[in-house]
Structures are given as structure tokens and as C-alpha cells.
Amino acid sequence: MANFNTHLNTAFMVSGTMSLTIYKAGLLDDSGFLMCVALGTIGGLLPDLDSDHSTPIKLGFNITSFVFAFGLVMHWRSELSLLALIVLWLAGYGFMRYAVFSIFTNMTVHRGVIHSVPYMAILGLALTYVSYDILHLSLTVSWFYGLFLFGGALVHLALDEIYSVNLSNMKLKRSSGTAMKFYQHKDKWWYLLLYVILALLVYFAPPFEPFWQQLSDPAPWAQLKVGILPEMIKNMQR
Incomplete structure (x- = not known):
């Protein structure tokens, strides 16, 4: 390969x-x-x-997780406090980068x-x-x-x-x-x-x-x- x-x-x-x-x-x-x-x-x-360990999948999920977290913050930016936005940012990134990534790698x-x-x-x-x-x-x-x-x-x-x-x-x-x-x-x-x-x-x-x-x-x-x-x-x- x-x-x-x-x-x-x-x-x-x-x-x-x-x-x-x-x-x-x-x-x-x-x-x-x-x-x-x-x-x-x-x-x-x-x-x-x-x-599971290829560079494209790691890079792809890093970018996707960042975009997902950014989208969450932009959507709720006018309704949540600064502290809540920080928590939302970290939770959104962690969910995509670790939870979804783990599910994807186990399924493929x-x-x-x-x-x-x-x-x-x-x-x-x-x-x-x-x-x-x-x-x-x-x-x-x-x-x-x-x-x-x-x-x-x-x-x-x-x-x-x-x-x-x-x-x-x-x-x-x-x-x-x-x-x-x-x-x-x-x-x-x-x-x-x-x-x-x-x-x-x-x-x-x-x-x-x-x-x-x-x-x-x-x-x-x-x-x-x-x-x-x-x-x-x-x-x-x-």
C-alpha cells in the first residue's frame, strides 16, 4: 500500500x-x-x-470537530453567557473528536x-x-x-x-x-x-x-x- x-x-x-x-x-x-x-x-x-490511524482521518476529524464547535457557538452566541459558550465549544469539539470518531472507527x-x-x-x-x-x-x-x-x-x-x-x-x-x-x-x-x-x-x-x-x-x-x-x-x- x-x-x-x-x-x-x-x-x-x-x-x-x-x-x-x-x-x-x-x-x-x-x-x-x-x-x-x-x-x-x-x-x-x-x-x-x-x-483508524491514517493522517487523513485524523486531520479530517480535527477540522470537522473545529467547524462543528464553531457552528454551535455561532448559533447560540446571543443567548448564552461567555462561560456557557466556552463549555459548549469544548463539549461540541470533544463530542465530534472523540465520541463520533470512536463510533466511526469502530464501524469501519x-x-x-x-x-x-x-x-x-x-x-x-x-x-x-x-x-x-x-x-x-x-x-x-x-x-x-x-x-x-x-x-x-x-x-x-x-x-x-x-x-x-x-x-x-x-x-x-x-x-x-x-x-x-x-x-x-x-x-x-x-x-x-x-x-x-x-x-x-x-x-x-x-x-x-x-x-x-x-x-x-x-x-x-x-x-x-x-x-x-x-x-x-x-x-x-x-
Whole structure:
């Protein structure tokens, strides 16, 4: 299994390269470019949320606990005294960081259903839905956000599968096939639930055809060639 730094760096490089290409094609603005890089990198860490001692899960729960406690204080700030707000802050943080974290880690098994393609597809589609229908972002940006989150997760799963091959004698390790999986019989009911949720998200997802038409239009990609050719000509004339 690849380590945290390998997942982080690889996801950042892949998402950065893809985002820059799309940005230069004019399909993303400055903020969209930065968000796609960030989402692709985050996606590259998501599958390890089911590992009790992984850096992503610890960091994720620390941030979530802070945001939860902050939200509680902001909601009750005008109704409670300073001392009560401090107690509420500490109680809210402790509840998320220790109680909820303990429940989550006890319910999940490393390389279980979370560490799978359908689970990551659900997260990607959910982000697309939230971006378009709730945050009211453009259709193009919404689909790119979901795809980059999903793509980063696929990079993570692919890396884990690559690391399951013993390159010295080209043998598969015992971990082979446990990373990028679509189904596991021992968790069949969980996978049934995943695919039901995935089917519902696909049905209610923002329209994909207009996004695909824009993506398959050769005009934006022609700009990349126009930008590259003058540099090649200049280099040849030197």
C-alpha cells in the first residue's frame, strides 16, 4: 500500500496537470482551476478515511470537530453567557473528536466499502449535485468539481493496486485486489446499498449531455495547439 506522502504528491501532480490543461483550454477560470487542484488532491486521500490511524482521518476529524464547535457557538452566541459558550465549544469539539470518531472507527474496516470505486463515485456525484443545485455553480464547474474529486480517489486506489505487485519477482501480494474494487461478497448488503444510492444520484444528477458537448468541442482544445506551436517554431529558429 502506498504511504500518505505518495498519495498526496501523486494526486496533486495528476490533478494539477489536468486542471492546468483545462484552464489553458478556457474551460475553467482562476478559482475553478485552484478548486479542481484542491479537490483532486483531497480525493487522493479520501479512500483512507476507513483507516483508524491514517493522517487523513485524523486531520479530517480535527477540522470537522473545529467547524462543528464553531457552528454551535455561532448559533447560540446571543443567548448564552461567555462561560456557557466556552463549555459548549469544548463539549461540541470533544463530542465530534472523540465520541463520533470512536463510533466511526469502530464501524469501519480498512479497505472495506469506503475503499471502493462505487463509494468514491457517490462522493463525486454528491459534490456535483451540491455544487449545481445547492451552491448554484455553473454546470461545467459542478461536473468538473465532482469528476476531480472522483479522479483523485481513483489515483489513490490505482496506486494501492500498483503497490500490491512485488516488482522484484512479479508476484501479487496478499493485498492485491483489495484496493480498487467494485464488489466484495462479504459486504454484499453494503454494496447493494451503495449501488442503490449511486443509481439515485445518477438519476437526479445535473444534466451531463451539455457538459459532455462542451468537453468534446474541439475549439477549446485547439487553443492549446495554437499556444504550443509558436513556442516550437521559435525554438526551431534559434
